[in-house]
Amino acid sequence: MPAPLIIAVPKGRILAEALPLLAAAGVRPEPAFSDENSRALRFATDVAGIELIRVRAFDVATFVAHGAAQLGIVGSDVLAEFDYSELYAPVDLSIGHxxxxxxxxxxxxxxxxxxxxxxxxxxxxxxxxxxxxxxxxxxxxxxxxxxxxxxxxxxxxxxxxxxxxxxxxxxxxxxxxxxxxxxxxVTSRLVVNRAAMKTRDDVVPLVEGFRRAVVERLAA
The missing domain is CATH 3.40.190.10 (Periplasmic binding protein-like II)
Structure with missing residues (x-):
């Protein structure tokens, strides 16, 4: 069985804006994700083989750049500060303005x-x-x-x-x-680990799902 595809999402105010985009892209976290009393950081989703991790905004870029997560949602401020060459930011999510x-x-x-x-x-x-x-x-x-x-x-x-x-x-x-x-x-971006984009078949379809979700949201 292949390793799960992991999406890193930020704690805090951006998360509320990111969840509808995730859902529109076809990924919904398990109910425990919404439990304010839970201290869990890793969650299943309704898509087999896709999991979420919830970390600090600054750490999203680090997890994805080093391959611990394959995708993430992170502000352009963080991308500018760290300038990781391993990150590709294909979609401006137009949230977190x-x-x-x-x-x-x-x-x-x-x-x-x-x-x-x-x-x-x-x-x-x-x-x-x-x-x-x-x-x-x-x-x-x-x-x-x-x-x-x-x-x-x-x-x-x-x-x-x-x-x-x-x-x-x-x-x-x-x-x-x-x-x-x-x-x-500053806006939030979808970031992808460059190596994962080349080696995993499940990354590009998810990126396209996010891209469609943004277009539909802006057109609404």
Whole structure:
């Protein structure tokens, strides 16, 4: 019996948007997947030979790039940060819309002009994307790596600015921060392990299923 085809999906807000696309592509997780009290991370589906794993968004790319999963759903922000050569991103799922932006305290923004920056210190979980963005502008960036609670960095003196995902902007506002520069727009993508795409017959039909699901969703 061949090894199961594993799809890595992200925990958090993207998952709710991804599940209808999965279903439209013909894959529905077992009931335990929806059990909020379950600590399981690996689940069967209604398709024999296809399983789901639920992991942190940043880890989806790693699982797929190293072949532990064959497909995954991951934000373009993560793909840009890691730039794995082993990943192929054939379908923009057009979900998880947000942006990666620079933000700073409102009182600093009132007297600040990003065009005059020559050196910045920022807290972010995207040090590579951040450094590359500022390098293109001729700005030296000192990045402090954080995995969460980014909004605390300016108020506690860790870094005067942050680079983080912004959707509605509510979290920034509630923490006294304002968006001052956009680095990139972000959507979630279907990613595939390149080797698996060449060696497994069950990968391409599933990719096509996702592609049709996106087209149908956007046309609705």
């Amino acid at each position: 947000c942006r990666l932006s620079v933000a700073e305290p409102a009182e600093l923004a009132e007297r600040d002009d990003p065009r005059g920056w020559s050196h910045v210190r920022v807290a972010t979980k995207y040090p590579h994307v951040t450094a590359a963005h500022f390098a293109r502008r001729g700005v030296q960036a000192e990045c402090v790596k954080l995995n969460g609670a980014m909004e605390l960095a300016p108020t506690l003196g860790l870094a005067p600015r942050i680079v983080d995902l912004v959707s509605s902007g509510r979290t920034l506002k509630e923490n006294g921060l304002v968006e001052v520069e956009r680095i990139m727009d």
